[in-house]
Amino acid sequence: METAAAPVGRDEELRRLATLLGGARNGRGGSLLVLGEPGIGKTCLLTAATRAPGLATIHLDGYESESTIPFAAVQRLVSLLREHCEGLPERQRQAVRVASGQADGPAPDRFLVGLGVLGLLAAAGARTPVVCVVDDAHLIDAESLDALAFVARRLAVENAAVVFAARDDGGFAERMGGVPRLGLTGLDPEAAAQLLNRSAERPLAPSAAAAIARATGGNPLALIDLAGDALVHELPDLGLGGAPVPVGRHLEEHYVRQVRRADPRVQTWVLLAAADSTGNIDLVTAAAADLGLGPDDGDRAEVAGLVELQPVVRFRHPLVRSAVYNAAPGAELRRMHGALARAAEGLGMVETEAWHAARTVMGTDPAVADRLAHTADLAARRGGLASRATILTRAAELTAPGPVRDARQVGAAEAALAVGAAHVAQRLVGEIDLPAVDPVTQGRALAVRTALSLFTADTEGVRGATAANLRAADAFHGQDAEREQVALLRAFESCCTAERLMSGVTLEHLGRRLAAGADLAGGPTSDILRGLGAVVLDPYPRAVAPARAALAAILALPDDRMMHMGTAIASLGTFLWDDAGRAAALDRAAQAARDSGALQVLDTLLWVMALSELWGGTLRRAVAYDELVREVRRAMGYDAENVPNVAVMAWGGAPRDVVRAIAEGAAATGFGGVEASAVASLAVRDLAEGGYQDAYERLNPLIADPFLQVTPDQYPDYVEAAARSGHPEEAARVARLLASLAEANGSPWCRGVAERALALAGTDEDAERHHVASVEALSGTRAEMDRARSHLVYGEWLRRARRRRDAAEQLRLALAHFHHSGAELFVARTVAELAAVGASGDVDAPPRRFGLTAQEHTVARLASAGHTNPEIAANLFISPSTVDYHLRKVFQKLGVTSRRQLADRLAAPPSSAPGATPPSDDNPRPTTS
Numbered sequence: 028m029e030t031a032a033a034p035v036g037r038d039e040e041l042r043r044l045a046t047l048l049g050g051a052r053n054g055r056g057g058s059l060l061v062l063g064e065p066g067i068g069k070t071c072l073l074t075a076a077t078r079a080p081g082l083a084t085i086h087l088d089g090y091e092s093e094s095t096i097p098f099a100a101v102q103r104l105v106s107l108l109r110e111h112c113e114g115l116p117e118r119q120r121q122a123v124r125v126a127s128g129q130a131d132g133p134a135p136d137r138f139l140v141g142l143g144v145l146g147l148l149a150a151a152g153a154r155t156p157v158v159c160v161v162d163d164a165h166l167i168d169a170e171s172l173d174a175l176a177f178v179a180r181r182l183a184v185e186n187a188a189v190v191f192a193a194r195d196d197g198g199f200a201e202r203m204g205g206v207p208r209l210g211l212t213g214l215d216p217e218a219a220a221q222l223l224n225r226s227a228e229r230p231l232a233p234s235a236a237a238a239i240a241r242a243t244g245g246n247p248l249a250l251i252d253l254a255g256d257a258l259v260h261e262l263p264d265l266g267l268g269g270a271p272v273p274v275g276r277h278l279e280e281h282y283v284r285q286v287r288r289a290d291p292r293v294q295t296w297v298l299l300a301a302a303d304s305t306g307n308i309d310l311v312t313a314a315a316a317d318l319g320l321g322p323d324d325g326d327r328a329e330v331a332g333l334v335e336l337q338p339v340v341r342f343r344h345p346l347v348r349s350a351v352y353n354a355a356p357g358a359e360l361r362r363m364h365g366a367l368a369r370a371a372e373g374l375g376m377v378e379t380e381a382w383h384a385a386r387t388v389m390g391t392d393p394a395v396a397d398r399l400a401h402t403a404d405l406a407a408r409r410g411g412l413a414s415r416a417t418i419l420t421r422a423a424e425l426t427a428p429g430p431v432r433d434a435r436q437v438g439a440a441e442a443a444l445a446v447g448a449a450h451v452a453q454r455l456v457g458e459i460d461l462p463a464v465d466p467v468t469q470g471r472a473l474a475v476r477t478a479l480s481l482f483t484a485d486t487e488g489v490r491g492a493t494a495a496n497l498r499a500a501d502a503f504h505g506q507d508a509e510r511e512q513v514a515l516l517r518a519f520e521s522c523c524t525a526e527r528l529m530s531g532v533t534l535e536h537l538g539r540r541l542a543a544g545a546d547l548a549g550g551p552t553s554d555i556l557r558g559l560g561a562v563v564l565d566p567y568p569r570a571v572a573p574a575r576a577a578l579a580a581i582l583a584l585p586d587d588r589m590m591h592m593g594t595a596i597a598s599l600g601t602f603l604w605d606d607a608g609r610a611a612a613l614d615r616a617a618q619a620a621r622d623s624g625a626l627q628v629l630d631t632l633l634w635v636m637a638l639s640e641l642w643g644g645t646l647r648r649a650v651a652y653d654e655l656v657r658e659v660r661r662a663m664g665y666d667a668e669n670v671p672n673v674a675v676m677a678w679g680g681a682p683r684d685v686v687r688a689i690a691e692g693a694a695a696t697g698f699g700g701v702e703a704s705a706v707a708s709l710a711v712r713d714l715a716e717g718g719y720q721d722a723y724e725r726l727n728p729l730i731a732d733p734f735l736q737v738t739p740d741q742y743p744d745y746v747e748a749a750a751r752s753g754h755p756e757e758a759a760r761v762a763r764l765l766a767s768l769a770e771a772n773g774s775p776w777c778r779g780v781a782e783r784a785l786a787l788a789g790t791d792e793d794a795e796r797h798h799v800a801s802v803e804a805l806s807g808t809r810a811e812m813d814r815a816r817s818h819l820v821y822g823e824w825l826r827r828a829r830r831r832r833d834a835a836e837q838l839r840l841a842l843a844h845f846h847h848s849g850a851e852l853f854v855a856r857t858v859a860e861l862a863a864v865g866a867s868g869d870v871d872a873p874p875r876r877f878g879l880t881a882q883e884h885t886v887a888r889l890a891s892a893g894h895t896n897p898e899i900a901a902n903l904f905i906s907p908s909t910v911d912y913h914l915r916k917v918f919q920k921l922g923v924t925s926r927r928q929l930a931d932r933l934a935a936p937p938s939s940a941p942g943a944t945p946p947s948d949d950n951p952r953p954t955t956s
Contacts, residue, residue, distance in 0.1 A: 040061075051186055067211045067247060076160050097411020098128075098409055099378075108147040114146070122139040137624070169413030179206045180664060184911075185906055216245070219243070223236050223239055286333060289327070317366040333347065416443035473495055473502060490531075490697040493519075500514035597609060597635045601736045603772050621904075634652075644809055686705055712852060739765070743783060743813070749788075762788040779805030801817040802817045822836075834860070887914070890926050
């Protein structure tokens with residue numbers, strides 16, 4: 028690697044960079060974020076990266092005037108890699124083309140665009156190892172930055188690397204979470220003195236060099252530039268002690284003096300270029316002509332060493348540009364921006380024209396504000412919600428007080444919230460005077476504030492979110508029926524989040540409001556609201572039909588709407604005890620979220636899917652979904668889940684004190700649903716360990732204070748706990764209630780657990796009939812853990828009836844199902860029963876990981892289910908080459924040579940749903956025969 032451009036004292040940083048680039052050459056792609064203040068040496072390291080042998084270089088710089096143009100940087104990158112676009116999967120190719128302005132279509136999610144860019148870099152690296160060098164990354168538009176950060180986090184086995192250089196302004200490093208960082212600070216005194224003396228015309232005295240190094244904080248650019256300036260003789264006498272000089276201020280003064288030595292026309296040309304910041308020569312040239320300047324003025328600026336003109340206008344250093352710009356009076360800056368706006372309009376650069384026009388305005392300007400609002404709409408069409416938020420904020424500032432300004436400000440808050448910029452949304456919506464605005468704007472602002480309270484886990488906000496959403500619905504009433512219905516759906520969702528901790532409204536009032544909202548219009552949303560209202564208000568038998576109609580209405584929605592209905596799907600499916608329908612609908616919603624790159628939506632869906640599997644599924648699938656939650660959050664740049672799925676942890680054997688602590692923490696922030704699911708899961712642990720009285724005491728408060736569709740799921744556990752802890756009347760009462768539910772809904776899953784409850788709560792004369800009916804009803808369902816438990820309690824009853832051979836048969840089936848479903852917490856109880864009848868517990872050992880990592884295991888399961896590498900890559904948000912790498916490792920560890928052998932080795936039956944993650948295993952091998 029060429030290192031001559033690197034400043035003195037950067038050996039360790041160069042070694043780290045060399046390791047990264049060496050990995051890219053050898054199929055171990057990666058990324059690096061170089062952080063530091065101006066002049067600290069970032070650009071020198073990037074120069075070293077571009078000179079690394081054996082690597083093709085892609086340059087991608089950030090520009091301030093492009094910072095609100097969505098996917099502007101992605102557009103430039105795609106233009107450099109366009110020859111690889113045809114090789115992308117169709118959805119990714121379309122997303123990249125729409126984002127880069129090459130095609131019209133639905134606004135793409137920034138993470139789907141990121142997946143497409145990852146594919147382009149991987150394809151380019153397959154031909155020649157490549158490094159993408161991104162300078163001034165803090166100036167890149169928000170959408171491109173999110174996409175590039177996604178790429179940086181997902182590079183693993185590609186022949187590609189991404190190196191960012193940026194100032195750590197405004198929490199930039201946090202936004203790049205998950206990307207390895209390299210923080211640059213000033214040089215140590217010895218290296219600083221060495222660089223200073225190497226750059227000065229004559230060596231400085233050691234005391235002077237030390238004083239200058241201390242005063243500049245060891246900033247390399249400051250040392251180099253000040254070494255040739257008269258200021259170098261003044262610094263040792265500044266008397267600043269150990270505090271560094273504000274280098275930016277001193278260097279800016281230094282550069283301003285250089286510029287002011289030039290001809291006035293050159294000074295104007297340089298100021299114009301500083302106001303532009305994109306480096307677009309055509310734009311600057313056209314604006315210069317508008318101001319009466321000629322091409323030779325730019326040439327003279329280049330001769331003076333202030334700028335370079337090929338291939339774009341580039342200042343020697345960002346501080347030169349900021350020095351020139353900050354030293355100019357406001358009127359002169361507005362003149363420059365006006366010329367650039369007119370030039371941009373002539374060149375058809377709509378976003379750039381609006382950006383510069385906004386900087387010519389003092390006070391309000393309706394015309395410019397309208398152009399900005401139009402630009403914000405264009406940004407939204409390309410998926411640029413972060414840019415939309417920024418542009419609409421400026422449009423609101425330029426709009427006179429009134430309804431239009433209020434609407435623009437709340438629109439900016441909505442866009443900011445959609446991309447997770449909670450602090451921006453909070454500031455924007457906090458400035459709105461709710462009593463003074465029109466009803467629709469008031470409702471929109473209330474909706475944003477409520478969503479923010481859930482996003483930030485504000486305790487009172489979480490508990491009061493249902494009431495707040497209903498207030499938003501009231502504000503929309505008679506004004507905007509569609510928004511009113513959406514607010515009502517959100518009210519139900521927030522009710523499910525807080526559960527018994529909900530405040531400010533009763534369930535009865537919520538139900539009445541949902542039912543009334545169904546009458547606002549026809550169509551699927553009305554059917555959904557009608558069904559949810561029935562779930563809340565009506566007796567169970569009467570609520571079944573509207574609940575079924577609601578679930579059917581959700582399934583009739585297009586994917587882009589259906590994927591946002593996870594809570595309603597889970598609630599209705601659970602209410603109807605429809606294990607298969609619930610799972611299929613959630614799978615489809617999750618696949619839609621994957622296909623569109625909506626990782627934030629997918630994050631929530633996978634969390635819901637994991638929880639749903641605990642009641643009506645398998646622990647193995649629940650754990651797989653929970654692992655995918657963490658994988659998705661890593662792809663978004665987060666270290667862990669927003670709220671840990673503590674119920675899965677409890678079933679999986681996490682220490683009880685840890686489970687209780689997390690549950691109590693969730694309750695303290697208003698997440699009553701998380702707490703209740705944890706308590707119910709600990710009760711299952713009690714049952715598995717024979718602690719029937721503990722389980723009874725844990726479940727009794729939940730049964731005594733029922734909550735919608737959640738409590739009936741806990742009836743089977745409660746009956747078992749009550750029947751075996753000396754509470755036969757309670758067991759019989761709830762068993763009969765459960766049987767009445769099964770009669771009304773016709774669900775085999777519900778019938779199976781109801782028959783088990785009747786067997787546990789009834790007399791020995793009727794017990795066997797109910798036990799047999801239970802295992803038969805559950806044999807065709809996805810509820811494998813319930814099936815195993817029915818075999819277990821039937822086997823226990825047979826043992827007490829001294830039918831040892833029959834008991835052993837049922838217990839072996841139970842053990843096989845427990846192993847296959849991952850419910851190892853019941854294995855000890857089952858093995859003990861087998862031992863009591865003199866039988867062995869060596870039945871179908873649990874599926875093993877074979878030493879596979881979590882991602883290898885997921886890739887292996889998908890591959891064994893028949894999915895192609897591109898399908899697996901799209902599902903896991905990685906590149907096909909990473910999938911291939913993991914599969915090679917899997918084949919090596921498992922000793923197989925084909926996917927067919929892999930399927931046999933993992934004992935995972937094929938999935939019937941292409942693209943589903945993970946495979947559903949709807950028909951596991953153990954049976955009731």
